[in-house]
Amino acid sequence: MKLQTFRAPTMNEAMNAVVAALGRDAVVVEAREPRPGCCEILAGIDFDPSPVQRAHVTAMPGAAMALGVGHGAPAALHGPGSTLDSDRDSLLARLAAAGIDKNVAEALVDASGGPSERDRARHVAESLQRAFSPAPAVWERLGRAVAAFVGPTGVGKTTTLAKVAAEASLLRGRRVGIVAADTQRLGAVEQVRMYADLLGLPWQIARDGREVTAACERLQAAGRDLVLIDTGGSNPFTEETQHALDRLLGGVRAERHLCMSASTSGGDMTAIAGLYGDHGATSVIVTKLDEARSYGAIASLVLQTPLRIAHVTCGQNVPDDIERPSPSALVRAVLGLQG
Numbered sequence: 001m002k003l004q005t006f007r008a009p010t011m012n013e014a015m016n017a018v019v020a021a022l023g024r025d026a027v028v029v030e031a032r033e034p035r036p037g038c039c040e041i042l043a044g045i046d047f048d049p050s051p052v053q054r055a056h057v058t059a060m061p062g063a064a065m066a067l068g069v070g071h072g073a074p075a076a077l078h079g080p081g082s083t084l085d086s087d088r089d090s091l092l093a094r095l096a097a098a099g100i101d102k103n104v105a106e107a108l109v110d111a112s113g114g115p116s117e118r119d120r121a122r123h124v125a126e127s128l129q130r131a132f133s134p135a136p137a138v139w140e141r142l143g144r145a146v147a148a149f150v151g152p153t154g155v156g157k158t159t160t161l162a163k164v165a166a167e168a169s170l171l172r173g174r175r176v177g178i179v180a181a182d183t184q185r186l187g188a189v190e191q192v193r194m195y196a197d198l199l200g201l202p203w204q205i206a207r208d209g210r211e212v213t214a215a216c217e218r219l220q221a222a223g224r225d226l227v228l229i230d231t232g233g234s235n236p237f238t239e240e241t242q243h244a245l246d247r248l249l250g251g252v253r254a255e256r257h258l259c260m261s262a263s264t265s266g267g268d269m270t271a272i273a274g275l276y277g278d279h280g281a282t283s284v285i286v287t288k289l290d291e292a293r294s295y296g297a298i299a300s301l302v303l304q305t306p307l308r309i310a311h312v313t314c315g316q317n318v319p320d321d322i323e324r325p326s327p328s329a330l331v332r333a334v335l336g337l338q339g
């Protein structure tokens, strides 16, 4: 079935329009607010969304409200099939099934006791939902911004940069420039050139920190207010990687957006985020959500570090497969609640 876009000043009104036009079986594929006072919902019926999309849909607080689901508890706890036992063992079993580290799960559940055992599940969901509250989108930085995509090799840094560049320039009106600073890997510069040409964006090559600074200055002098830097990946567990990034990005004080694949193990993800966080990473971008079988590693990450998620990517398509994280959808996915 063909998907339709519904627009209204508020998310509730847009959702009401969806329900009026398509009925209560409508499936919402995407909901966003491209600019203040303009909410857009992409929806259809008899449409088979991916599990990720399904989770994003049914867990959206706006959708829950418009579809008449009750209030009072985190949106994640509402919806069909969403019963959650409050006893400690059941909750720990849920969190273990999601792949959350045992110590992290115990700390979360024990801190969520509250005066009544009955409230424990709600408190766990609330804590998770808080931890999943998103970092600002890369394109939301006001004024001149320089953002670098950093992280291990092959996680999707360059692809994510292209998705962000497309959204920022085509939909958000940002004047984007790109710096190709991964000059080590064969074909890396060519990959940036291809995306820049496709999007009609200016780009520069930079082999070291001095050239990165010069490239950013040239792009800014040419009126580019959002400069995106593609970096090469290297062993994320060594301090040398961080020092190399300091040398490369220090001259332009670039924000560092740490890209990590959703299927990275929980321990590794938290350790990598810890190292990048200590060196001033601005946010995490969770890539390859479509390839992940559980969300425990992501939950462990946000529960154990102050870093927050700015974007999730869920496929190889540029520019479509990038989204803002939906905290309630992620909570539902972690707690194994049906969407």
Ligand SMILES: Nc1nc2c(ncn2[C@@H]2O[C@H](COP(=O)(O)OP(=O)(O)O)[C@@H](O)[C@H]2O)c(=O)[nH]1
Pocket: 152, 153, 154, 155, 156, 157, 158, 159, 160, 233, 287, 288, 289, 290, 291, 313, 314, 315, 316, 321
């Ligand atoms: N399934 C999936 N593949 C992705 C995603 N993002 C990137 N990729 C793929 O991962 C591979 C490596 O991407 P690339 O951007 O070159 O990674 P980099 O080395 O970190 O710059 C490419 O085949 C991309 O198409 C995603 O969200 N989902």
Ligand SMILES: [Mg+2]
Pocket: 157, 158, 159, 182, 188, 230, 231, 232
């Ligand atoms: Mg790359």
